[in-house]
Amino acid sequence: MSKSSDSISKWVIRRLPRYYRFLMELEKAGIAKISSAELAKKMGFTASQIRQDLNCFGGFGQQGYGYNVTALRAEIQEILGLNTRQNAILIGAGNLGKAVATHIEFEKRGLSLCAVFDNNPALIGNQIGQLTVRDISSLEEVCSSEKPSVAVLCIPKEAARNLADRLIALGIKGFWNFSHYDLLHHSDHIVVENVHLSDSLMTLNYLVKNTQEK
């Protein structure tokens, strides 16, 4: 039914969480059905794009009717892999790491945060939510028992560069990278999602400063 994930453009995949978000809202509001035209208007897309996107995964609509909100939400939830959990570890228990660990609802996103590490003795032992910050030296031990597939990097550039290979050797398949370093996609099997907050802020700064005169 669903085509190989490689044939689906990354643009489509990046839109899936957005569809999911809007469908959750519609469902919460008690809306039972929606047409691609209505959804397009709400989301600022075209109806065409929505139908194209969804048809990458299957025909979820019904001609003459539209889409059942709950059914479509459930489909996308399944496609996004939110019904199963894979373990994740977080490295770097500073301000940002702490905020990510407590603010992000990993369980709702298909993951389980199972350990937090740091190399700073002042932070090791601290409690972050349910977890205790561990010494980075226990990384191997924890990975061999918990088998995490995702690593969240909230550490400085240099640390990220140095740690990447070690983490891959321990079985990490995906990086959620908040560091300033552009983690390269080492191999086809390693996935990297860069969150460059500073880049994002510089883009905003540029746009605000260059949008006034028009």
Add this chain to the structure above:
Amino acid sequence: MSKSSDSISKWVIRRLPRYYRFLMELEKAGIAKISSAELAKKMGFTASQIRQDLNCFGGFGQQGYGYNVTALRAEIQEILGLNTRQNAILIGAGNLGKAVATHIEFEKRGLSLCAVFDNNPALIGNQIGQLTVRDISSLEEVCSSEKPSVAVLCIPKEAARNLADRLIALGIKGFWNFSHYDLLHHSDHIVVENVHLSDSLMTLNYLVKNTQEK
């Protein structure tokens, strides 16, 4: 010299901070000149794209030589507007807001964080770096004196939805939106940079779970 900002694609603009980052590194490493081919290899772009991108803003290279690293870094710094500051306010002093306020180097990104607000009495009065968390009720007062043009939203969905118009009325031109709500671009003069961390994590979760079998 530089064309109207509207004619430059958002893809080019989003790459500028990345160029800036790599050029800073090269400069720090003492590299004086670089060709588009060398830079392309480092950044994972094509040489063609780099030359196209840079030529949106001017001819910064020299035939037969390449680009002077320091000069090009300085040009991009200027284009990104990092040599001037505009005021920014942050709303929401929870975990995430606190981390953003302390972790992000606003001054290096062309902004000055001048105030932090919350509506939670338990947080008002807290110290975050140099700033004291203020009651959201003082928003009008602070904006009329500090004239911020950017608002950072680290608040829940509903709060973001409710606050947006009030902030625009107070002269906010750009939003750095960490909330779950898709702030719509109310008008041509308002710029929104959405940072949907949960969407990013769901995308990563999808990619990891769908990359193994290949």
Add this chain to the structure above:
DNA sequence: TAGATTGTTAATCGATTAACAATC
């Protein structure tokens, strides 16, 4: 059934890449 709306094919648009003349 007739009307509505999907699924899907075709057309368009814009971004990326390639090619090459200009020039340092």
Add this chain to the structure above:
DNA sequence: TAGATTGTTAATCGATTAACAATC
């Protein structure tokens, strides 16, 4: 000057949009 590498025009590629036949 010859070699190298840019700036820029042309070709390609892929994503988005439009159109429409299929069908509920």
